[in-house]
Amino acid sequence: MSEADGYRPMALGPRLRHAVRERGPRPVAGDFARWGSSLVFGAPWALRGARGDFEIDGERYPYLYAPYKRTWLTERAVEVPVVRRLVDRHRGARVLEVGNVLRHYAPELGHVVVDKYERAPGVLNRDVLELGDLGPFDLVVAISTLEHVGWDEEPRDPGRAVEAARALRALLAPGGRLVITHPIGYNPPFDAALRDGALPFERVVALRRVPGRERWRQVAPSDVWDAPYDFLLYRARGVLVATIPAS
Helix, strand or coil: CCHHHCECCCCHHHHHHHHHHHHCHHHHHHHHHHHHHHHHHHHHHHCCCEEEEEEECCEEEEEECCCHHHHHHCCHHHHHHHHHHHHHCCCCCCEEEECCCHHHCCCCCCCEEECCCCCCCCEECCCCCCCCCCCCEEEEEEECCHHHCCCCECCCCCCHHHHHHHHHHCCEEEEEEEEEEEECCCCHHHHHHHHCCCCCCCEEEEEEECCCCCCEEEECHHHCCCCCCECCCCECCEEEEEEEECC
């Protein structure tokens, strides 16, 4: 991804300066120290790919430990295992992933992948609102992707993430499902749209990071909306896994 493509994620320098202004240098230094400690502790487990597990509605999933994006430090530790299991259960069906995430951890998966900015073999570089010719799909997934649509692009368009979700829903075959994971607090307008029912959810699961630990637990959706996003270290404290049925 590059600025020349129109993608504008927040760089570390501005994030660091903002955090120091808001909280002071000592707390920020403490955050980096804890992050570094967790990084070192988890690195050996990344060779094995997993350590420990978490539970959603009685079903257990392994935490993902992988070198790419240092998953044990972020919400990818839980998002990827949940969505990968869902994709595995749809072998033989038509599956679309928006945002090239799963292939970094499970390259053997053979589903269709669309990513507007990331150039990689087998990835279609298409805008999420211009995929009408690809459908219908039995399953469409997006791992921490829709919150960037319109929000980290120029010009910024806060309503475009909802438009993207509606466009993806329109690609579903009868009985199909759109499943998105969403980090709370990253894109407040999209948070509000999800919370206020702008999209017709069939099922919503919420996970919240255990304070001071690289562990997550399931909570009621109402208990996750106030989870602040950690823009300093670029990781969520609360995540939704939302299922939207075909219209």
